[in-house]
Amino acid sequence: MAIEYLGLSQIQGPLVILEGVENAFFDEIVEITVAGNEKKMGRIIEIYEDKAVIQVFESTESMSLKNTSSRLTGHPMEIPLSSDILGRTFNGIGQPIDHLGPIHAEVSRDINGLPLNPVTREYPRNYIRTGISAIDGLTTLIRGQKLPIFSGNGLPHDRLAAQIVKQASLGEDSDEKFAIVFAAMGVKYDVAEYFRNTFEESGVSDHVVMYLNLANDPVVERLITPKAALTAAEYLAFEKNMHILVVLTDMTSFAEAMREVSSSKGEIPSRKGYPGYLYSELATVYERAGLVRGVNGSVTQIPILTMPNDDITHPIPDLTGYITEGQIVLDRTMHGQGIYPPINVLPSLSRLMKDGIGEGYTREDHQAVANQLFSCYAAVGDARALASVIGEDELSALDKQYLKFGQAFEERFVGQGEEENRTILETLDLGWELLRMIPRQELDRIDTKLLDQYYDRK
Numbered sequence: 001m002a003i004e005y006l007g008l009s010q011i012q013g014p015l016v017i018l019e020g021v022e023n024a025f026f027d028e029i030v031e032i033t034v035a036g037n038e039k040k041m042g043r044i045i046e047i048y049e050d051k052a053v054i055q056v057f058e059s060t061e062s063m064s065l066k067n068t069s070s071r072l073t074g075h076p077m078e079i080p081l082s083s084d085i086l087g088r089t090f091n092g093i094g095q096p097i098d099h100l101g102p103i104h105a106e107v108s109r110d111i112n113g114l115p116l117n118p119v120t121r122e123y124p125r126n127y128i129r130t131g132i133s134a135i136d137g138l139t140t141l142i143r144g145q146k147l148p149i150f151s152g153n154g155l156p157h158d159r160l161a162a163q164i165v166k167q168a169s170l171g172e173d174s175d176e177k178f179a180i181v182f183a184a185m186g187v188k189y190d191v192a193e194y195f196r197n198t199f200e201e202s203g204v205s206d207h208v209v210m211y212l213n214l215a216n217d218p219v220v221e222r223l224i225t226p227k228a229a230l231t232a233a234e235y236l237a238f239e240k241n242m243h244i245l246v247v248l249t250d251m252t253s254f255a256e257a258m259r260e261v262s263s264s265k266g267e268i269p270s271r272k273g274y275p276g277y278l279y280s281e282l283a284t285v286y287e288r289a290g291l292v293r294g295v296n297g298s299v300t301q302i303p304i305l306t307m308p309n310d311d312i313t314h315p316i317p318d319l320t321g322y323i324t325e326g327q328i329v330l331d332r333t334m335h336g337q338g339i340y341p342p343i344n345v346l347p348s349l350s351r352l353m354k355d356g357i358g359e360g361y362t363r364e365d366h367q368a369v370a371n372q373l374f375s376c377y378a379a380v381g382d383a384r385a386l387a388s389v390i391g392e393d394e395l396s397a398l399d400k401q402y403l404k405f406g407q408a409f410e411e412r413f414v415g416q417g418e419e420e421n422r423t424i425l426e427t428l429d430l431g432w433e434l435l436r437m438i439p440r441q442e443l444d445r446i447d448t449k450l451l452d453q454y455y456d457r458k
Contacts, residue, residue: 005070011063013264014056014220016042018070021052027076027112030054035067041093042070043077046265055220055261057093076112079228080105081235086179087206089196092213092225094232109235111227113288122291127356128245128300131167131421132160134343134414137431138370139328142356143170143243144291146301146324148251150317152310155330158191159418160341161249161304165195166202167421168245176296177242180204183211183229185222186253209236222257230288230299237297244297246289249304255282255316271315279319286323312347326350339415345377362424365454369431371445373409376438380406398439405437432457 003022010017018030024044032040032054040063046053054070056063079094080103089098094111096102124144129136141147151157161182170178182199184192192212199205209232213225226248233244248254255278262275270276289301303324307317310332321327331344357366383399384406392403413430416422422430432454435443440455 003072005072006068008063008065008068008070009051011060011065014060014218014261015045015264016054016056016060016063016068018052018054020050021047021072022050024052024072029073029075029077031071031073032056032063033069033071034062038062044072045261053265056218057221057224058218076110077224077227078108078110079231080108081232082106083236083240085209085232085236087208089210089212090228092185092211092217092221092228094211094224094228097212107235107239109231111224111231112284113227113231113234116288116290116292120293122293123355124291124298124352125356125361127171127361127424128243129167129169129171129424130164131169131423132163132341133416133422133427133430134341134345134348135164135328136422136424137366137413137427138345138373139326139348139350140353140357140362140366141300141302141350142352143298143300144289145326145350145352146286146289146303147326147328147350148301148303148305148317148320148324149328149330150312150320151304151306151330152332153306155306155332155335155342156340157249157304157306157330158187158194160330161247161302162195162198163341163418164245164302165199165208165247166204170243172423177240179207179209179236179242179244181209181211181229181233181236181244181246183213183225183246183248185213185225185248185250186215186257187212187249188215219257219260222254223261226251226254226285230285233299234288237299238292238295241296244299246299246301247304248285248301251282251285251303251305251320252308252316254285255305274315278315279322282316282319283323286320325352334410334414337410339410340418341414341416343414345374345414346381363428365432365446365450366424366428368446368450369428369435372435372443373413373431375445376402376405376435376442377409380409398442401438405434408437409434 008016009019028044030042040058042054042056044052045055091097124142126143128141211229233246236242237244259274289299291298326349329344329347331342334342383402
């Protein structure tokens with residue numbers, strides 16, 4: 001029988017302290033009743049002897065030390081799950097907010113997930129097509145991979161996220177089941193409506209599950225949102241045998257919520273005021289991606305984070321880079337030039353790309369074309385630097401060709417419309433079209449047989 005505790009000993013921001021508790025455990029959900037009728041929910045985040053520190057998911061404004069009663073539920077945070085979650089929209093803690101009624105749950109799952117035995121993991125193979133050439137061609141997303149997007153304030157990462165959700169697929173020939181779990185943390189209302197309307201108008205809502213935590217929602221809810229989304233993704237992937245792409249935006253909001261709650265608890269801060277366990281908390285989110293032996297499904301992640309002051313050495317992108325398998329970097333200069341998406345391909349990479357492309361996956365020339373495009377675009381940087389010193393008129397004929405290639409590469413390969421959904425073959429053919437602007441003898445990253453097959457073909 002559950003015990004109900006009357007009153008509180010302390011209220012401090014989103015945290016309340018309850019004394020005299022028995023048999024409580026870390027992460028346990030607490031049901032809170034305020035003034036006899038208002039229901040709230042919280043979870044235990046710290047236990048010391050008979051004291052429990054409870055993190056309240058909603059505002060504590062109406063709560064006082066005497067008008068509150070608390071009941072320990074005996075279980076951690078769980079969300080109801082079934083196949084019916086596809087096409088539905090939830091708040092940050094998994095409650096429906098689309099006015100379509102509650103979920104008829106097949107199961108309830110702990111949002112913290114279960115540890116995945118490393119021995120049961122399979123190496124990621126096959127690619128997920130986003131329809132965006134700079135990603136599919138040069139930093140290919142592989143099933144089971146975690147590939148973050150490093151952005152900055154004012155850059156169009158929201159538009160890019162929406163485009164990925166609209167266009168993502170398992171490729172032209174696949175008949176496997178595919179769905180997307182989209183989680184937004186700390187977004188403004190108009191941004192949330194943009195996502196919702198974009199998905200509805202493009203007709204992809206039926207295979208998208210949305211978790212929305214708005215800017216005016218409780219900060220502590222932001223810590224739950226990515227975990228709730230990943231719990232739904234794991235259910236669909238490992239129990240319903242679907243391939244799931246999880247888009248998380250913005251992980252900086254998640255980290256800042258962690259810093260705020262840590263400060264409320266009086267913990268000693270680490271770099272930039274973030275708690276010392278920022279790395280492990282990010283890892284618990286990112287590492288919930290992958291493939292499991294014997295299961296047809298997979299979980300793939302695209303976390304999006306905004307770098308404060310565009311600083312890639314900031315703790316959030318820095319630690320994210322340690323945990324994930326590459327990154328896609330958005331560039332403010334390219335954005336200023338009107339290029340969309342403003343992906344800077346040189347610092348971007350996908351460490352698993354080589355194992356999910358090529359013959360049998362995309363096309364036999366994919367890796368060679370990507371290597372050569374990277375090499376030629378790096379040479380463009382050298383030519384531009386030289387031109388800034390001696391003037392473009394003084395450049396050699398080859399350097400002038402590289403300048404023309406660089407402009408065409410940025411405008412036609414990297415740049416593409418928000419409604420433009422390119423196949424992988426269109427992307428590779430466009431790559432060859434641009435490489436023909438460079439003399440054949442300069443293309444030293446491509447095998448002669450591939451040059452014979454593709455370079456002279458119009």
